[in-house]
Amino acid sequence: MTDERIEEELAIVAERTAPRRGPVVDHDTLEQPIERLSPRAPICVGEDATLEDAVAAMREARSGCVLVTGAAGDLLGIFTERDLLLRVEGADLSRPIGPYMTPNPETLEPSDPIAFALNLMSVGGFRHVPLVDDRGRPVSVMSVKDVVNY
Numbered sequence: 001m002t003d004e005r006i007e008e009e010l011a012i013v014a015e016r017t018a019p020r021r022g023p024v025v026d027h028d029t030l031e032q033p034i035e036r037l038s039p040r041a042p043i044c045v046g047e048d049a050t051l052e053d054a055v056a057a058m059r060e061a062r063s064g065c066v067l068v069t070g071a072a073g074d075l076l077g078i079f080t081e082r083d084l085l086l087r088v089e090g091a092d093l094s095r096p097i098g099p100y101m102t103p104n105p106e107t108l109e110p111s112d113p114i115a116f117a118l119n120l121m122s123v124g125g126f127r128h129v130p131l132v133d134d135r136g137r138p139v140s141v142m143s144v145k146d147v148v149n150y
Contacts, residue, residue, distance in 0.1 A: 030113060033115055034111070035131075036114070038146070040063070042130065042140055043141075046070075047094070054138060064143065075107065077107040103118075107129065107132045109131060109132060113139070129141070
């Protein structure tokens with residue numbers, strides 16, 4: 001192999017292994033509103049839903065959680081993949097979701113800073129944070145995936 005060919009091969013390897021830079025999560029970014037991350041619309045089920053309804057909704061939407069809402073559209077709880085794994089073992093899926101959801105989950109508003117959401121997720125061990133309007137109705141859900149994709 002010639003010296004020239006070796007240099008070409010080294011350049012190709014260097015290009016392939018060079019770090020790729022995307023958006024940087026810096027102090028300014030953390031102060032931006034959560035809505036900048038374009039969190040997805042919430043998948044909601046009513047308070048009369050069954051475990052089977054919740055699992056079907058999660059599967060269909062390819063989502064890690066569903067929000068449980070009351071008749072007025074207010075947020076009552078959240079049911080996640082973790083709840084399914086840790087709380088549902090041996091349960092009949094035709095049972096109501098109420099005893100298996102996390103009631104009154106911590107929430108934020110889309111206008112809150114990204115830093116608030118990251119702190120809440122870290123301290124609480126959450127992978128999903130419901131975002132609500134000023135009347136407590138779900139408008140979106142922020143997930144760890146939203147941050148990673150950003």
